[in-house]
Amino acid sequence: MTGSDSRELGAVPDGGRAGHGAEPGELDVDDASSSPVGPLIAGVVMIGFGILMLTQTLAIKGEGFEPEGPRFMPMLATVVWLGLSTVYLVQQLLRMARSRDGLPVQRFAHSGRVVALLVLLVAYAYAIDPVGYIISTAVFFVSAARVLGSGVLARDVTVAVGLSVGVYFVFTRLLGVYLPPGVLPL
DSSP states (O other): OOHHHHHHTTOOSTTOOTTTSOOTTOOOGGGEESOOHHHHHHHHHHHHHHHHHHHHHHTSSSSTTOTTSTTHHHHHHHHHHHHHHHHHHHHHHHHHHHHTTTOOEEOOOOHHHHHHHHHHHHHHHHHHHHHOHHHHHHHHHHHHHHHTTOOOHHHHHHHHHHHHHHHHHIIIIISOOOOOOTTSOO
């Protein structure tokens, strides 16, 4: 086996550590797994979420999809989401087909974080009306940062509160878009 053949199969070059000798776009040996089920499930869930977003976008009151209307940006975001989700799922299916030829498949090792973020997102959706945009968004940002591994709580809180308050005032005062004030007297 030549040096280029061993790189194509994901082997570690001449005693080097996995990940440091791999070329861009190649999989490391440490990321290899024989089960492609996790990424496929993630792709299907993303498409399901896109379909949910599409039904909710179509339920927005308004006529047509003019750029100045209330349905344009949600529809644009939904179409982009569905397109990217479909591309991701097709990539995973192709990767699964290649894995039968002996090539390694990327491991889906972050399923706990994905589930935690989905739970946070659902809780955020239910909390935004009664609690208010600013508080629920700030709590969501901080919680999501912690789930994703952030270790600096003061920074997370500062950024979350700053972004939440800034976005709230830009949307409500400058753009005239209603965001629920909740328990805060704004």
